[in-house]
Amino acid sequence: MMLPEGRHWLASAKTFAAAMMALGIGFAADLDRPYWAMATVYIVTQPTAAMTRSKAVYRLLGTLLGAAAAITLVPNLVDAPPLLVAGLAGWIGLCLFLSLLDRTPSGYVFMLGGYTAAIIGFPSVTAPGDIFSVAIARTEEIGLGVVCATLVSMLVFPVHLGPAVARRMEAWKRDAGTRVAEVLRGEEVRTAAERRLAADAVELGILAGQLSYDTAEHRASLPATRALHARLAMVAPVLDSIADRLAELRGDGELDPAVAAVLPDFSTSAEAGSDLAPLAPRLETARRRMEADASWAALRNASLIVRLCELRALLEEAEMLVAHIRAGRPGLPFDRSELRVPAAPRHHTDTLLALHSGLAVALTTALVCIVWIATGWPQGAAAAQMAAIVSCFFASRDDPAPAMLHFLKRTVESILVVAVYLFAVLPALDGFPSLVAALAPAFLVLGALGAMPATAATGTLLAVNTATLMALQETYSADFAAFVNSSLATVAGMAGAVTMTRLVRSLGVDWATRRLVRANWSALLAAAMHRGRGDRAAFAASMLDRIGLVMERAGNLSTADARPPGRLLADLRVRLNIVDLRRARHTLAADAVGAIDAVLDALAQHYATLLGGGPGGEARVGTSLRAALLALAPLPPSEARRDALLGLLGIRLCLLPDAAARALPDFPQPLAMAA
Numbered sequence: 001m002m003l004p005e006g007r008h009w010l011a012s013a014k015t016f017a018a019a020m021m022a023l024g025i026g027f028a029a030d031l032d033r034p035y036w037a038m039a040t041v042y043i044v045t046q047p048t049a050a051m052t053r054s055k056a057v058y059r060l061l062g063t064l065l066g067a068a069a070a071i072t073l074v075p076n077l078v079d080a081p082p083l084l085v086a087g088l089a090g091w092i093g094l095c096l097f098l099s100l101l102d103r104t105p106s107g108y109v110f111m112l113g114g115y116t117a118a119i120i121g122f123p124s125v126t127a128p129g130d131i132f133s134v135a136i137a138r139t140e141e142i143g144l145g146v147v148c149a150t151l152v153s154m155l156v157f158p159v160h161l162g163p164a165v166a167r168r169m170e171a172w173k174r175d176a177g178t179r180v181a182e183v184l185r186g187e188e189v190r191t192a193a194e195r196r197l198a199a200d201a202v203e204l205g206i207l208a209g210q211l212s213y214d215t216a217e218h219r220a221s222l223p224a225t226r227a228l229h230a231r232l233a234m235v236a237p238v239l240d241s242i243a244d245r246l247a248e249l250r251g252d253g254e255l256d257p258a259v260a261a262v263l264p265d266f267s268t269s270a271e272a273g274s275d276l277a278p279l280a281p282r283l284e285t286a287r288r289r290m291e292a293d294a295s296w297a298a299l300r301n302a303s304l305i306v307r308l309c310e311l312r313a314l315l316e317e318a319e320m321l322v323a324h325i326r327a328g329r330p331g332l333p334f335d336r337s338e339l340r341v342p343a344a345p346r347h348h349t350d351t352l353l354a355l356h357s358g359l360a361v362a363l364t365t366a367l368v369c370i371v372w373i374a375t376g377w378p379q380g381a382a383a384a385q386m387a388a389i390v391s392c393f394f395a396s397r398d399d400p401a402p403a404m405l406h407f408l409k410r411t412v413e414s415i416l417v418v419a420v421y422l423f424a425v426l427p428a429l430d431g432f433p434s435l436v437a438a439l440a441p442a443f444l445v446l447g448a449l450g451a452m453p454a455t456a457a458t459g460t461l462l463a464v465n466t467a468t469l470m471a472l473q474e475t476y477s478a479d480f481a482a483f484v485n486s487s488l489a490t491v492a493g494m495a496g497a498v499t500m501t502r503l504v505r506s507l508g509v510d511w512a513t514r515r516l517v518r519a520n521w522s523a524l525l526a527a528a529m530h531r532g533r534g535d536r537a538a539f540a541a542s543m544l545d546r547i548g549l550v551m552e553r554a555g556n557l558s559t560a561d562a563r564p565p566g567r568l569l570a571d572l573r574v575r576l577n578i579v580d581l582r583r584a585r586h587t588l589a590a591d592a593v594g595a596i597d598a599v600l601d602a603l604a605q606h607y608a609t610l611l612g613g614g615p616g617g618e619a620r621v622g623t624s625l626r627a628a629l630l631a632l633a634p635l636p637p638s639e640a641r642r643d644a645l646l647g648l649l650g651i652r653l654c655l656l657p658d659a660a661a662r663a664l665p666d667f668p669q670p671l672a673m674a675a
Contacts, residue, residue: 004448004449004451004452007451008448008451008452009444009448010157011045011047011159011447011448011451012443012444012445012446012447012448012450012451013444013447014045014152014153014156014157015041015042015045015149015152015447015450015451016439016440016443016444016447017152017156018041018045018148018149018151018152018153019038019041019042019145019148019443019467020038020436020439021148021152022034022037022038022040022041022144022145022148022149023035023037023038023472024432025037025144025148026038026141026144027432027474029144030474031137031140031141031144032134032137032141033137033138033141033471034141034472034473034474035467035468035470035471035472035473036138036141036142036145036468037141037142037144037145037148038145038467038472039145039463039464039467039468040059040141040142040144040145040146040149041145041148041149042446042447042450042460042463042464042467043055043059043145043460043464044056044059044145044146044149044150045149045153045450046153047159047451048153048159048160048161048210048214049153049154049158049159049160049214050160050161050210050211050212050213050214050218051105051161051210051213052149052150052153052154053150053153053154053213054105054210054213055105055108056146056147056149056150057213058105058106058108058109058112059108059112059142059146060142060143060146061109061113062108062109062110062111062112062113062116063112063113063116063138063139063142064139065095065109065110065112065113065116066095066112066113066114066115066116066117066118066119066120067116067117067120067135067136067138067139069091069113069116069117069121070088070116070117070120070121070124070131070135071120071131071132071135073087073088073091073117073121074088074121074124074125074128074131075128075129075131078125078128081125081373084125085365085366085369085370085373086366088117088118088121088122088365088369089362089363089365089366089369090362091114091117092114092115092117092118092361092362092365092388092392093114093358093359093360093361093362093363093365094114094358094362095110095111095113095114095115095117095358095392096110096111096114096354096357096358096361096391096392096395097354097355097357097358098110098354099111099114099392100349100350100353100354100357100358100395100396101349101351101354102347102349103347103348103349104209104347105209105210111392111393111395114361114388114392115385115388115389115392116138118365118384118385118388118389119138119385119389120134120135120138122369122380122381122382122384122385123381123382123385125381160214160218161207161210161211161214161218165204165207165211165221165225165228165325166322166325166326168200168203168204168207169204169228169322169325171200172197172200172201172204172232172318173273173319173322174273175197175200176197176235176270176315176318177270177271177272177273178271179197179239180239180266180267180270180271180311180315181267181268181270181271183239183242183243183246184242184246184263184264184266184267184270185267186246186247186250197232197235197236200232201229201232201233201235201236204225204228204229204232205229205233205545207225208222208225208226208229211225217328218328220328220329220330220331221324221325221328221329221330223330223331223332224321224324224325224329224331224332224333225321225325227317227321227332227337228318228321228322228325231314231317231318231321232318233545234314235311235314235315235318237572237573237576238307238310238311238314239311240570240573241307241573241650241653242304242307242308242311244570244653244654245300245303245304245307245653246263246304248300248653249297249300249301249304252297254297254300254301255301256286256290256297256298256301258282258285258286258289259286259290259301259304259305262279262282262283262286262308265279266279266308266312270315275316276312276315276316277316279312280309280312283305283308283309283312284309286301286305287302287305287306287309290302290305299645299649300649302646303646303649303650306646313337317334317337320333320334321333347545348516348519348545348546348549350512350515350516350519352515353507353512353515356505356507357395357505359504360391360395360500360501360504360505361388361391361392361395363500363504364387364388364391364496364497364500364501365384365387365388365391367496367500368380368383368384368387368492368493368496368497369384371383371496372384377489378485379485379486379488379489380489381489382486382489382490382493383489383490383492383493383496384493385493386489386490386493386494386497387493387494387496387497387500390404390407390493390494390497390498391404391497391500391501393457393461394407394457394501395505398507398509398511398512399505399506399507399509400501400505400506401498401501401502401505401506403457403458404494404497404498404501405498406458407457407458407461407462407494408491408494408495408498410458410462411461411462411465411490411491411494412491414462414465414466414469415469415487415490415491417442417466418466418469418470418483418487419483419487421438421439421442421470422470422478422483423478423480423483425438426438426476426478427476427478435472442466443463443466443467446459446462446463446466447459447463449462450463465490469483469486469487469490516546516549517571518611519546520546520571520572520575521571521607521610521611522607522611523575524571524574524575524578524603524607525604525607525608525611527575527578527579527582528578528600528601528603528604528607529600529604530582570654570655571654573650573653573654574603574650574651574654574655576650577646577647577648577650577651577654578600578603578647578651580643580644580646580647580650581596581599581600581643581644581647581648581651582600583640583643584596584640584641584643584644584647585597585640585644586640587638587640588632588635588640588641588644589635591631592628592631592632592635592641592644594631595624595627595628595630595631595632596628596631596644598624598627598628599621599624599625599628599648599651601624602617602620602621602623602624603621603651605617605620606618606620606621606655618655618656621651621655621656622652622655622656625648625651625652625656628644628648629645629648632644632645632648
């Protein structure tokens, strides 16, 4: 396990200062539960000021939403316990469902709206007439914690997103250089560098989503950061395309010597982070010579050069954007890009998984409530709300149970720490300063854990639970029996959540990855069935996020499912080539259009068969590809003909791994456009 660094301890000290500020103000204002304000600080505080500000806004909105739900449900259904349980459990499940459909930071509003209703509603069933005042008190205390956390993060050694983006970009450049060198040298094994590239792109997307909450100076770099994110995400499919072309040409002994001579220089420059601009004239010269040749070998080499040029442009524009962001300049560093790339990947949503997760948390909450009602357990409300909170907090994971069980173990340890504080330390204290000094050791450690990405979820929840279990008030009033009952209820609620999650929600990484692959098949089926020109960048945007999600999981896939990350990249390449075919067909002769439509129909049938559980239809796709290539042969050189040929070749590489299936017909016409 990594130990906290200096920046983690600094972040923890800031969070602790904000928490003590909130607690002190809560004492002075005689709030009902000042420890809620303290716990809120630990929930809201994030690594940067912008992220803290955005979460603060969403937490207030979520608290208001949850309070409104509790006020609506509890007084009206308190005399019908089954309906009240169904109402609150259903509300929590619905909110979690909506939060999982919204993978932007604003999704936190819905998740919080769900378990806030549990926090306010369940303890209020014995006194429904007081629920409005309880809701108002919680809103006040949440608001106090939000304000304190936001002010400290913005005013005390503020951490802005600009430097964080720069640090991430330095890591990306190293990983990209390593992976480019691996691909150009012909190393086919997928490596840690490839997975890190995906992780870098995902993290930059998160940072870009939060940048609008930063200061005006840093918000100015938002367009450049979004453009940079798009280029990062495009590197993986382009590299995958180059790897396939190189493997085929080298295997057939048809890699052009001039193209082969460029590869070592490209590899060395990329790995060293050097300027790639000197390679552009050499690549362009080779491309023109290849396109003037009538052979299939020349066409395949030209296809490789097109992808190498695209990779060079991606890396060069990414470097320009990094320099632009570092300098703090607004806008973009270029008027027009060489590339057709999306403004930003669109977030993938899995409705079935979100629905499954929502039903699981609703069922868990309902069952804990049934036990509470059936046994007349005085602390059942605490168990029910804890089951709801833990189930919601870890619901975005493929298998939440291991993380929940780990958190349960750490919570038991924190209960022992809280017991020492409540019954050995706090009775000897006199005054707020001594309280702050006594709390510092435990909360500084928890805050440091919360500041580290690897332990952030556990550290944050432990800090929140510790603050809640201590239930600090202005005057000491701890009761051992009440503390034991509350602690047992907390553990029981979490244990119930873990048990139910293992029974109904532990789907695993492989299942989630297969769902992502099937989502791409559905997108490919839709793309092949339509005949519009389409937007290559827009289509790419809808699949890039799924690539990142699969690549993140690559290291945890079982042996049987170890290939889906590469398969998903190939699917993206097929879809981009489909868009090229759709665009080209609008300016080609009728016979060529009919042949291209036959390819698109074969692709649609292939993906429909895969979605139905069948073996696919690669043979029919191969037949239609060869017919389309022959139909393009007699056409005069043009841009549309070139795009169509390159699109057909790209689909062939992705879908027809067998050498015999890839056999090319005689094709005498050159690829080059007429002068």
